[in-house]
Amino acid sequence: MFILNDEVGFRLRGETSPKLGAIDLNLLVVFDAIMRDRSVTRAGQRLGLSQPAMSHALTRLRHMLNDELFVRSPNGMMPTPRAEALATPVRFALDGLQQSLEPDEFDPSKATTTFRIAVDNYAAIVLAAPIAARVAREAPGVRLDFRPSGTLDVLEQLDRSELHLAMGPWDVPGERFVRKRLVQDQFVIVYRKGHPGMKAQEFPTEKLATLPQLEISSARFGPEFETGLGKSRPGPKPAMRAPFLSAAQILATSDLVSVLPLNVAKNMTRSHRCFTGGCRVRPNRSKPR
DSSP states (O other): ESSSSOOOEEOTSSSSOOOOSSSSSHHHHHHHHHHHHHHHHHHHHHTOOOOOHHHHHHHHHHHHHHOOEEEEEETTTEEEEHHHHHHHHHHHHHHHHHHSSSSSSTTTTTOOEEEEEEHHHHHHHHHHHHHHHHHHHHHHEEEEEEEEGGGOOOOOOOTTTTTTTTEOOOOOOOOSSSOOOOOOOOOEEEETTTOTTTOOOOOOHHHHTOOOOOOEEOOHHHEEEOOSSEEEEEEEOOOEOOOHHHHHHHHHSSSBEEEEHHHHHHHHHHHHHHHEEEEESSTTTOOOO
């Protein structure tokens, strides 16, 4: 049996499993690249190999594993069930080999790598800029590739190492990923200067239900509130939905209000001086991010 980690292995169907010493590990690199790109041509470009070299490697892989592995389709090279089963353990094995060859200590001032990071709206607004500034200062050779998480299958791409990091409020099951809290935030109300309904500095959540609200579409920081018992309940039905890029102008020219995380609201008010910071929705509780 060819063991790729402590839990996963595979056998050639009906045959003795290949010995590790008989396997050309370069073929596993080719396999991993085709799994990522779903294209022999793009995988070859990733690896710096010609089309004939990639085709030859794929033929050897098929013969070695006694499986077609990839089948042509309108959506590219689709993996067979056997290839799908091999994808994660091969990825883990290659990652482990790569890490064993890297220096023991990471020197940011000398690094020249690229980090691919998925960000939700909150992370894009609040965290991306300070992270970029610090990386530019301490690791000038490092390139950051921020990608909107709403367009990605984040967990699958993390599994395949197509993403190095994802920032957002994901409730990730299992033990494959490491999670760490980056920031803790609270909700506030954002509204235009001179708004007729915003006289008091603090008021209960129930009063918020009387105000027409703007909901930010494609955002996971919509209005949800914790009661005094710590239970979550939905906020009032919004009067309008709009993308975040439109929200500032809509709020500045209407009597709509919006419930946003404090750090998002600060970013908005800095960019649009017509706003004033609103009242805290829950003065004695905070909403973790």
